Amino acid sequence: MSRPLVASFFDRMHAHPFFRKHSRKAVIFVPYVWLLVFFLLPFFIILKISVSEMEVATFLPLLKYRDGIVSLALNVSHYLFIFEDELYSATYLASLKYAAVTTFWCLFIGYPFAYFMARAKATIQPALLMLVMLPFWTSFLLRVYAWKGLLMESGWVSELLIAVHADDLLLHLGLITAPGKFMYTPFSLVLGMVYTYLPFMVLPLYATLSKMDLRLLEAAADLGATPWVGFWKITVPLSKAGIIAGSMLVFIPCIGEYVIPELLGGPSTMMIGRVLWDEFFSNNDWPMASSVAVVVILLIIVPLALFNKYQAEATEARA
Amino acid sequence: MTPATAAPATLQIRDVVKDFGGGSVAVNHVSLDIHKGEIFALLGSSGCGKTTLLRMLAGFEIPTQGSILLDGQDLAGLPPYLRPINMMFQSYALFPHLTVWDNIAFGLKRDGMPKERIAERVEAMLKLVQLPKYAKRKPHQLSGGQQQRVALARSLAKRPQLMLLDEPLGALDKKLREETQIELVNIIHEVGVTCVMVTHDQEEAMTMATRIAVMSEGKILQVGAPAEIYETPATRFVADFIGNVNMMEGTVAVDEPDMVEIDCGYCRHRVGHGITGTVGMEVSVALRPEKIRLSRTKPEGQVNQVQGTVRDRSYFGSFTVYNLELAGGRRLKVSESNVERHREDAPAEGQVAWATWPDTAQVVLTQ
Ligand SMILES: Nc1ncnc2c1ncn2[C@@H]1O[C@H](COP(=O)(O)OP(=O)(O)OP(=O)(O)O)[C@@H](O)[C@H]1O
Numbered sequence A: 001m002s003r004p005l006v007a008s009f010f011d012r013m014h015a016h017p018f019f020r021k022h023s024r025k026a027v028i029f030v031p032y033v034w035l036l037v038f039f040l041l042p043f044f045i046i047l048k049i050s051v052s053e054m055e056v057a058t059f060l061p062l063l064k065y066r067d068g069i070v071s072l073a074l075n076v077s078h079y080l081f082i083f084e085d086e087l088y089s090a091t092y093l094a095s096l097k098y099a100a101v102t103t104f105w106c107l108f109i110g111y112p113f114a115y116f117m118a119r120a121k122a123t124i125q126p127a128l129l130m131l132v133m134l135p136f137w138t139s140f141l142l143r144v145y146a147w148k149g150l151l152m153e154s155g156w157v158s159e160l161l162i163a164v165h166a167d168d169l170l171l172h173l174g175l176i177t178a179p180g181k182f183m184y185t186p187f188s189l190v191l192g193m194v195y196t197y198l199p200f201m202v203l204p205l206y207a208t209l210s211k212m213d214l215r216l217l218e219a220a221a222d223l224g225a226t227p228w229v230g231f232w233k234i235t236v237p238l239s240k241a242g243i244i245a246g247s248m249l250v251f252i253p254c255i256g257e258y259v260i261p262e263l264l265g266g267p268s269t270m271m272i273g274r275v276l277w278d279e280f281f282s283n284n285d286w287p288m289a290s291s292v293a294v295v296v297i298l299l300i301i302v303p304l305a306l307f308n309k310y311q312a313e314a315t316e317a318r319a
Numbered sequence B: 001m002t003p004a005t006a007a008p009a010t011l012q013i014r015d016v017v018k019d020f021g022g023g024s025v026a027v028n029h030v031s032l033d034i035h036k037g038e039i040f041a042l043l044g045s046s047g048c049g050k051t052t053l054l055r056m057l058a059g060f061e062i063p064t065q066g067s068i069l070l071d072g073q074d075l076a077g078l079p080p081y082l083r084p085i086n087m088m089f090q091s092y093a094l095f096p097h098l099t100v101w102d103n104i105a106f107g108l109k110r111d112g113m114p115k116e117r118i119a120e121r122v123e124a125m126l127k128l129v130q131l132p133k134y135a136k137r138k139p140h141q142l143s144g145g146q147q148q149r150v151a152l153a154r155s156l157a158k159r160p161q162l163m164l165l166d167e168p169l170g171a172l173d174k175k176l177r178e179e180t181q182i183e184l185v186n187i188i189h190e191v192g193v194t195c196v197m198v199t200h201d202q203e204e205a206m207t208m209a210t211r212i213a214v215m216s217e218g219k220i221l222q223v224g225a226p227a228e229i230y231e232t233p234a235t236r237f238v239a240d241f242i243g244n245v246n247m248m249e250g251t252v253a254v255d256e257p258d259m260v261e262i263d264c265g266y267c268r269h270r271v272g273h274g275i276t277g278t279v280g281m282e283v284s285v286a287l288r289p290e291k292i293r294l295s296r297t298k299p300e301g302q303v304n305q306v307q308g309t310v311r312d313r314s315y316f317g318s319f320t321v322y323n324l325e326l327a328g329g330r331r332l333k334v335s336e337s338n339v340e341r342h343r344e345d346a347p348a349e350g351q352v353a354w355a356t357w358p359d360t361a362q363v364v365l366t367q
């Protein structure tokens, strides 16, 4: 009876009346503490800064006490400024737009990818999964820099695109500004973001698609559905949870993306992450930067809440 | 027992083989004729190829050899979605994201049926399986028995020319199963659809089917009505597979046109029907336990009787099963129905008793 020390510790912990009574709560407690310390607390600090008055390099306190009067000073001018200045709203919208376009392309490319991966022979699936995750083994920064080299004039991807006359099409669509010049355009930005975020779309899609009961497709075929109809009526609805999860995993970080727009985007592709950086580190206007951050968070929390709702519904339906 | 009609069978299976490779032939030269309105059961132990045969009918597997004809039309090359055949899956395979109503309507919508007709048909189906109140529910909100009825309604909704049922009641517990068997048969008869069902439960096949095919290792061993299969099994395997049976090995001692005698050493059988065989041939005699009577005294004559010691006795309410030990350690199972409440001369454990049976009780098996 030489149970390892750790195991016996957990045995005793589980046997303790307090734990037995509150085990569920205790388990949920841990992530909540995590969220509280690393998300909610910093958020409130940012929120406080965003409504503070700044004087040279210090923030004035929000609460003041003088002559028996407690006064609370909330400086909302930065928020007002955000909503008045068109630069901000335009940048917010641009961020949403690029995040949405990136999500669309990730879904468009990732769905067939995940589908064939999930339907491949069981023996080669781990290898395919490995290929999806392989890019994570190299630094993200390096990979984005690599695209810079590939898309530069005389980079071989750009040569290839020119050879197949793809630049005419892109120019026609207004995605690049001059023939043969791919860098610092909406095209290079979206390409970089799709490339970077594709695995985040593929993995949840693969997870739902590989769990799907294929007999349902046989049942659909038996009832007269062609493979195409079976795909749209059965496979796609049943992978809804994966589509939502993947889209959120791509969309949310894309909104606040800073590095890719900085390296691959140009002046015409200003995104909110860039504005945030400038306010913090170029203008040193922390209250302004914090206000921008708070608005970004609120912009993201809404879709996140929607996502959670769907997720809960989907898991309930599967029970 | 095959219906003696001149009309060709609805479903004709002609010498069908399915070889998955790797040395396993799942279905081995099967030929069957299934007639209109029949409930035909494929019965066999696990892995004998029942599901594979059914899947070939539905179009999910392509036969390695042979042909399948439905109403004279060869189904080869026809994908599942073009076959006028519907299947009720072993796992039900209900679409989890659709309501009961939409599950049943799924096949009708694929046919491009007008909306009002679909609604009409779905309502009728729901009524047939007694689930009108559950139309709005999702499959996971139903009990196992209700799911089974939805699956049935879904496969019947298109009025298929042939319906396939793979272990239709496999997921239900014993009690619900027995209730549902009758209900299912009634519904099938009401709709008048031809059915091929798969089961490994012989009681289920007996209760539900008009005809049964017993399968083993991909081959059909015998086809016949339930009583025919039970009372006159053609082979040792079938006799053993269906119900309980005592098998006795012996040689033919007397062979006359309407009577044979078989010597098993410890007992001599006189069988009241002729067989195709010769004196000295090795045969098996199959004897059902319920056809044997027990008595404490030696019966008259010398044949169709054997002496043994009661080794155990199990009371089942309506009948009692005795396990007799014969000379040489052989066992004989006897099932006596408990017509009288307390039979005075019922042999007790450890007592010597005589078993006897009429000359119509045995079946002589040569293969
Ligand atoms: N796709 C396949 N590939 C290879 N072998 C298969 C395949 N499907 C079935 N088999 C084999 O064919 C044989 C018959 O299988 P089948 O599923 O028809 O059995 P069954 O009679 O339905 O059994 P059960 O009562 O357990 O459902 C089995 O030996 C099985 O291993």
Ligand SMILES: [Mg+2]
Residues within 6 Å of the ligand: B050, B051, B052
């Ligand atoms: Mg089976």
